Amino acid sequence: MKGQALKGHLDMLVLAVLADGPRHGYSVIEELRHRSGEVFDLPEGTVYPVLRRLEGAGLLASDWEEVAGRRRRTYRLTDRGAGALAEERSAWEGFAAAVGSVLGGAPWPSTA
Amino acid sequence: MAQHGVIDAYVARLRASLRWRPDAEDLADEAEDHLRETAARLVREGLDPDEAAARAVARFGDSTQIAHAFATTPSGGTAMPTSVTRTCGTVGVAAALCWLLAALVPVVGLTERFTWSDLAVYLAFMALAALAAAMTTVVVTGLLVRSGGLGGVVAAAVLLGALAATLSVLGVTWAWPIGGLVFAATFAGLVWRLRSTHTRSAATDWLAVAAWPVGVVVFVALTRLEVGPLDEYGDRPVAYAVGFATGALLFAAALLGLGTWARSEVPADTVALART
Numbered sequence: 001m002k003g004q005a006l007k008g009h010l011d012m013l014v015l016a017v018l019a020d021g022p023r024h025g026y027s028v029i030e031e032l033r034h035r036s037g038e039v040f041d042l043p044e045g046t047v048y049p050v051l052r053r054l055e056g057a058g059l060l061a062s063d064w065e066e067v068a069g070r071r072r073r074t075y076r077l078t079d080r081g082a083g084a085l086a087e088e089r090s091a092w093e094g095f096a097a098a099v100g101s102v103l104g105g106a107p108w109p110s111t112a
Numbered sequence: 113m114a115q116h117g118v119i120d121a122y123v124a125r126l127r128a129s130l131r132w133r134p135d136a137e138d139l140a141d142e143a144e145d146h147l148r149e150t151a152a153r154l155v156r157e158g159l160d161p162d163e164a165a166a167r168a169v170a171r172f173g174d175s176t177q178i179a180h181a182f183a184t185t186p187s188g189g190t191a192m193p194t195s196v197t198r199t200c201g202t203v204g205v206a207a208a209l210c211w212l213l214a215a216l217v218p219v220v221g222l223t224e225r226f227t228w229s230d231l232a233v234y235l236a237f238m239a240l241a242a243l244a245a246a247m248t249t250v251v252v253t254g255l256l257v258r259s260g261g262l263g264g265v266v267a268a269a270v271l272l273g274a275l276a277a278t279l280s281v282l283g284v285t286w287a288w289p290i291g292g293l294v295f296a297a298t299f300a301g302l303v304w305r306l307r308s309t310h311t312r313s314a315a316t317d318w319l320a321v322a323a324w325p326v327g328v329v330v331f332v333a334l335t336r337l338e339v340g341p342l343d344e345y346g347d348r349p350v351a352y353a354v355g356f357a358t359g360a361l362l363f364a365a366a367l368l369g370l371g372t373w374a375r376s377e378v379p380a381d382t383v384a385l386a387r388t
Binding site: 024042043 | 138141146177
């Protein structure tokens with residue numbers, strides 16, 4: 001259930017992790033795990049198809065560098081990606097607040 | 113050394129699974145960087161190098177599944193929107209239905225007279241078979257694009273075969289064994305392509321390859337056994353109809369499987385995100 005639920009939001013979460021600055025794939029998945037308190041612990045390779053897809057959609061851009069004799073690709077958010085993230089974030093916050101209110105029994109928007 | 117061995121073997125498998133992508137080298141390099149970084153960190157945390165490499169590979173995930181996930185990713189002109197795959201699946205299901213009806217029409221029509229003299233039956237058969245063949249070519253094209261694009265010798269051969277089979281069914285329906293066998297060769301190429309790119313590997317897809325040869329064998333056997341009366345052209349319509357029906361029904365079942373699979377492809381989140 002957790003895996004399926006995460007699947008639908010992985011794009012948004014990856015964009016959010018990259019909003020703080022450029023990262024390579026390893027660092028993206030580490031940050032995802034860290035920020036979620038170890039809850040989002042997916043097969044690490046699954047982040048790369050997401051990164052490639054987001055880059056293909058113009059929401060991310062990438063650069064190659066040489067680190068310890070290996071090629072490393074670093075991803076950064078594009079302006080379009082930042083716009084998409086803002087929109088997703090606001091939609092998510094509205095949705096989460098509404099679900100929370102229904103589950104908690106309080107009216108929404110909350111007046112407390 | 114052993115640490116490098118496990119990671120090298122994994123990266124080689126991943127590279128092989130992704131070889132149809134123009135950026136396969138970049139993806140393999142990226143995975144290798146990730147695996148070595150993970151292994152190095154695990155060694156710093158106290159694991160021995162062999163255990164660290166094995167755990168890094170295990171955490172990365174199954175190479176076939178990762179490669180499959182890349183199949184829905186835009187890459188060097190081989191991108192395919194999920195909605196197109198699903199439409200292609202719907203056409204596949206419709207094609208299966210047409211083959212099914214095309215199989216039933218001559219058999220049902222023949223039960224009355226055992227000849228082709230009923231023009232309406234023959235015309236219905238021709239129209240359905242032609243429609244089914246045309247839709248099958250659309251499905252073949254869609255699945256080729258979905259599994260890595262129309263480029264390459266296999267893709268070109270598959271596409272030309274599908275067109276040739278369609279034209280032969282369109283032109284002379286009674287020559288269905290020729291069109292059917294060309295479809296069989298076409299689907300052999302398509303199924304091989306789907307499997308080698310890890311887009312899909314269902315054993316039942318080989319039914320699409322076997323269907324028409326089985327139909328032709330039935331047709332030849334019934335002709336040899338002199339089943340049913342001769343018509344005015346010296347042919348045995350029962351042998352033609354039953355042979356065709358056998359091939360078409362099996363082919364329809366295989367297309368139904370392929371179509372249902374393509375129809376159920378999950379849309380990529382990016383499609384929605386990219387609209388913003």
